[in-house]
Amino acid sequence: MLRFGRFSIIAGIALIAAGCISTPSPKYQPSISNTESLLKSAVKLRVGSFVAARGVEDKSLVIRGWQLEGGSDGTFGGYLREAAIKELQTASAYEDAGEFSLTGTLTRNELNASIKTGSAIVGAEFVLTRDHEIVFKKSLEARHEWESSFVGVVALDAAVANYSVTVQKLLGKLFADEDFVAAARSKPSR
Amino acid sequence: MSCFDLRRVAMAALVLVSSTGLSACMNLKSYVDPALVPVAKSQLPTVATPKPVSVLFEFRTKGNANPQATSALQGRVIAATAESDMFSKVSSTAGIPDAGILKIIIDNVGDQGNAVAKGIGTGLTLGLAGSLVRDGYACTASYAYKEKTYETTLNHAILTTVGNHRAPPGLTAVTPMDAITQVVDQLVWHALKDLAEKQAFSAE
Numbered sequence: 324m325l326r327f328g329r330f331s332i333i334a335g336i337a338l339i340a341a342g343c344i345s346t347p348s349p350k351y352q353p354s355i356s357n358t359e360s361l362l363k364s365a366v367k368l369r370v371g372s373f374v375a376a377r378g379v380e381d382k383s384l385v386i387r388g389w390q391l392e393g394g395s396d397g398t399f400g401g402y403l404r405e406a407a408i409k410e411l412q413t414a415s416a417y418e419d420a421g422e423f424s425l426t427g428t429l430t431r432n433e434l435n436a437s438i439k440t441g442s443a444i445v446g447a448e449f450v451l452t453r454d455h456e457i458v459f460k461k462s463l464e465a466r467h468e469w470e471s472s473f474v475g476v477v478a479l480d481a482a483v484a485n486y487s488v489t490v491q492k493l494l495g496k497l498f499a500d501e502d503f504v505a506a507a508r509s510k511p512s513r
Numbered sequence: 514m515s516c517f518d519l520r521r522v523a524m525a526a527l528v529l530v531s532s533t534g535l536s537a538c539m540n541l542k543s544y545v546d547p548a549l550v551p552v553a554k555s556q557l558p559t560v561a562t563p564k565p566v567s568v569l570f571e572f573r574t575k576g577n578a579n580p581q582a583t584s585a586l587q588g589r590v591i592a593a594t595a596e597s598d599m600f601s602k603v604s605s606t607a608g609i610p611d612a613g614i615l616k617i618i619i620d621n622v623g624d625q626g627n628a629v630a631k632g633i634g635t636g637l638t639l640g641l642a643g644s645l646v647r648d649g650y651a652c653t654a655s656y657a658y659k660e661k662t663y664e665t666t667l668n669h670a671i672l673t674t675v676g677n678h679r680a681p682p683g684l685t686a687v688t689p690m691d692a693i694t695q696v697v698d699q700l701v702w703h704a705l706k707d708l709a710e711k712q713a714f715s716a717e
Contacts, residue, residue, distance in 0.1 A: 349580060349581060350580075350581075350584055351580070352580035352581075352583045352584050352587075354571065354578060355569045355570075355571045355616060355618065358569055358607050359569075361608075362607055362608055362614075412606065413569075413605070413606055413607060414606075414607050414608050415606055415607060415608025415609065416608065469577065484579065484580060484581050487580045488577070488578050488580060491578065491580070
């Protein structure tokens with residue numbers, strides 16, 4: 324019995340050390356300020372593909388030996404895409420067959436849950452096209468910090484919740500960007 | 514750091530984790546603060562011509578967005594708004610034609626006293642030194658229709674006794690989930706009552 328107990332403890336530590344315990348990414352919740360920005364700009368968009376740039380962590384982020392998984396398609400590019408769709412839908416700004424299409428490339432994806440302060444940086448290059456013509460292209464980045472914890476599970480929970488807050492902030496920067504709004508409301512030149 | 518020091522740190526951590534675990538087994542009871550007098554449905558003003566409304570809700574913890582709590586409580590906020598019978602249709606989507614926008618932000622501002630110190634004291638005495646924690650909630654609600662915006666602010670709280678502490682006089686214990694549900698319902702109904710009394714829902 325004692326040997327089995329020791330084995331269980333060692334196996335548990337080995338699993339954590341190997342980063343085998345994973346948690347799904349949080350359900351994305353649109354923010355009020357993003358909804359207000361979209362209502363104010365009155366844009367209508369559809370959302371195309373979101374991928375990750377080479378070298379950017381797209382499948383999982385490791386926090387103290389735990390793994391945070393990407394969106395429903397298993398990637399963080401997909402998570403950002405789903406977040407953008409939810410934001411647009413909440414503001415009735417999503418148009419499946421609209422002339423403007425938003426795509427993105429994840430350029431930075433970092434999550435840290437140290438003992439005192441947790442932090443995340445999420446960056447993306449957003450591209451807006453109208454009938455396959457690029458009308459907006461800009462790289463944006465959001466940084467967010469929060470109170471972390473010595474206790475691993477508490478720190479993990481806070482990190483998971485605050486990762487989606489960082490994505491909220493990134494999309495907030497995009498929706499409030501004057502160039503983006505001007506491009507999304509522009510008319511064809513001909 | 515010597516090996517001995519490391520062992521002492523590890524032992525301290527073990528004691529801390531153990532006391533935290535034991536604390537979780539302690540008696541924990543929640544009570545809804547009576548300072549905000551409950552408003553009944555019959556006390557809500559009648560709106561002559563109810564309009565559709567889009568409800569935007571956000572839960573915050575000490576001023577920071579808390580998406581998990583927002584997701585967990587959004588349904589309750591929508592339901593409380595619908596149960597008021599002040600609107601012809603209630604939606605969580607904005608941008609609906611002729612709909613007003615009801616924005617509700619509830620911020621869990623926490624305990625104004627020294628909750629951590631109280632908690633540690635209760636934990637270290639295994640509940641013999643009980644404590645009472647007051648968890649405050651500040652609500653800001655606004656209603657915008659066409660060019661006009663009306664706003665109101667409210668405060669509410671959940672009182673929680675931990676360990677060997679007598680109940681606040683005259684209050685009945687409820688589960689933590691029931692307590693937060695009652696707090697959210699009451700904040701929404703009080704906010705709607707205040708806004709209706711400011712003629713927000715009669716605006717043309």
